Amino acid sequence: MTYSEAIDYLYAQLPVFHRIGAKAIKPGLDNVIKLCAYLGNPQEKFKTIHVGGTNGKGSSSHLLAAVLQSAGYKTGLYTSPHLKSFTERIRINGSPIPDEEVAEFVDLHKAFIEDLKPSFFEVTVGMAFDYFARQNVDIAVIEVGLGGRLDSTNIITPLVSLITNIGWDHSDVLGDSLQKIAYEKAGIIKTGVPVVISEYDDETYPVFKSRAEESGSEIIVGSDWYTATDLGVEENGRKIVLNNENGVDFPATLGLLGSYQLKNVAGVLAVLKILAQPGLFPDPSHSEAFHISDTDVLNGLANVVTVTGLQGRWQVLQQNPTVICDTGHNEPGIRNVMESLQSVSYEQLHLVVGFVKDKDLSKVIRLFPKDARYYFCEPNIPRALDAEILAEEFHTYGLEGEIFKDVNQALESALACAKPEDCILVTGSTYVVAELNQLKA
The missing domain is CATH 3.90.190.20 (Mur ligase, C-terminal domain)
Structure with missing residues (x-):
């Protein structure tokens, strides 16, 4: 099976959200659990960060991946939808999954896919987890597709969860109030796993706080730890000043030019700080903190477009x-x-x-x-x-x-x-x- 044949098969055989909308959604996590069990539960073989929210989750995922790559970690990145090629959804250190890997996955697992009848998104998630596990990534940044609680990505137990913001989108699926939408997004909060909220909002923060308390999870508002002041766009990017909770300022360049990206930076920096804290993880396999220097952070923020391949954001x-x-x-x-x-x-x-x-x-x-x-x-x-x-x-x-x-x-x-x-x-x-x-x- 060629790559083109594999993609044509997936589009023809499986319900695809970006083509038909909510009718493509398979309610619940049963299918993706069965698919990943069949694949040997690859999602349990590498560390993850889980990123949800209404807007900014894709940009935040790319920013996190860029910093981790700059720090020398072999970094997986799963995002959706793609712009030009399906392979954009699954990357390692910025490089899309090779065409032949996609073709081989579909060819090898075609019989199981036809028996299970999953959605296009469920197969894509399984493919990403399988690829990351076989390539022995150090960590993978996983972007939620839609919502959170019932999203196919929500079978991972991440080191930290990030929820960027809550706004009106997909209300036909997620609920007719911001609180209901926040409830679905809060579904990615896992027991004992820290969660960062990029932006504080009076309407939705109580939903996140309640879920975090139920889960015994520390909850952090990114803007309580960091702020970013805009100095305007220059030739090589948007100039900003970052300020941490100790009142220390340091200049930085953000490779994403939209002024709205400043809202994402605080959440990203808070996640990175949590990853770098020693003794955070009680599981011995997670006992070693990530080594992320200020230089790694600055390089990642500045070079996110070139090192992760992000397109379409301002x-x-x-x-x-x-x-x-x-x-x-x-x-x-x-x-x-x-x-x-x-x-x-x-x-x-x-x-x-x-x-x-x-x-x-x-x-x-x-x-x-x-x-x-x-x-x-x-x-x-x-x-x-x-x-x-x-x-x-x-x-x-x-x-x-x-x-x-x-x-x-x-x-x-x-x-x-x-x-x-x-x-x-x-x-x-x-x-x-x-x-x-x-x-x-």
């Missing part, structure tokens, strides 16, 4: 005019994107926008500026929101624009209209950003 694709893409796709994500726009100088803003069907646009559209030129498009997946329907929704709020079936056509039109001093932003969906030809495969 990524500048070209200049004159400035073209930026960002995978923001829900209310808190779009709010962060619009805040980052405030630090960009331009004469006219052009917005290339596309969404999927299951987003509550009433919470999102009001965040978009009135004075931008709009180019509505749609990703090439069944779950896409039709660009004409999207344009109608924006029209209700007094926002008008052209309609395109393809994001690249929309971007070409924006480029034709834009002056060198203008800014073009592509956003609204991970899947819209993924289809940009300017994005590197």
